[in-house]
Amino acid sequence: MSDRAVNASITLRPARLLALAGAVGLATAACGDRQRAAAPAPAAPAPRPAAPLADPVLDRVAILSAVDAAASSAAAGRTPTANDSLANRRFRMRIAFGCFGPEPAPAEGVADAGAPRWSRTADGKAIRLRFTPADWTAGDATGPAAPGFEHVGGVWVNQPWMRSEGCPAPGPPTPQVFELPTTPKVALALLRAEGASRLGRADDRAFTFTLRGQGDAPAPDPAQGYRLVLEGRLTPWAEGAVIRCRVNRAESRPPCAVGVVLDRLAYEDGATGETLSEWRPG
Structure with a gap:
């Protein structure tokens, strides 16, 4: 093998490793996104019981x-x-x-x-x-x-x-003859x-x-x-x-x-x- 071939081989390996690492990272991020999307929303707090209404004053x-x-x-x-x-x-x-x-x-x-x-x-x-x-x-x-x-x-x-x-x-005057x-x-x-x-x-x-x-x-x-x-x-x-x-x-x-x-x-x-x-x- 010539020296040029050896040098080319050494030069290409790091690039392949970087590409592979990037693909793995993207896959991991996508998986994390799916996990976050699938996580249930936090439960809404239970409504507080309504305070009893005071008895209104009867008019x-x-x-x-x-x-x-x-x-x-x-x-x-x-x-x-x-x-x-x-x-x-x-x-x-x-x-x-x-x-x-x-x-x-x-x-x-x-x-x-x-x-x-x-x-x-x-x-x-x-x-x-x-x-x-x-x-x-x-x-x-x-x-x-x-x-x-x-x-x-x-x-x-x-x-x-x-x-x-x-x-x-006020009403009309009442005649005195009527009871x-x-x-x-x-x-x-x-x-x-x-x-x-x-x-x-x-x-x-x-x-x-x-x-x-x-x-x-x-x-x-x-x-x-x-x-x-x-x-x-x-x-x-x-x-x-x-x-x-x-x-x-x-x-x-x-x-x-x-x-x-x-x-x-x-x-x-x-x-x-x-x-x-x-x-x-x-």
């Missing part, structure tokens, strides 16, 4: 809808459910009053308990808001005295056919257990608040009346149902009373919603 709409259902059941002769789903639910009821002007104080000996009202003071300069719960400790329109409670106060719900918390629309039909009666019964808060108790002290004008100017009439606000918890009567209805006449809607325990009583301006005065247990 006028919810309460009056429940009263409608209870009145219908009573009229059909069905016994109220003892395990009432409304029991211990929080509520807020707004009762509009004085929408069409002041109401003079009733004559001596005439009871006005159970409904809020406003009137002007003797000098005409101030406005006095007043509310006294009715005393239903001995019984009410829906039945006899409730056992297990030291005291029961009564609050009539205005316009129970309305779901709005504001004033009703209006009896309106359906819905009330909140303020149940007070032995030793409980005296908030809402009917006694000699009414819930009163006086509004005065600026300087010597008289307090202006309200644009949209006022609202009595009652807050607390729905509470079952002795038989276990929160709403008690009584059939007095087959052709009339049964009156109903909703058992409640008060946590707060307040007056609001009907137009702005501003809190004018409030009372809490204590």
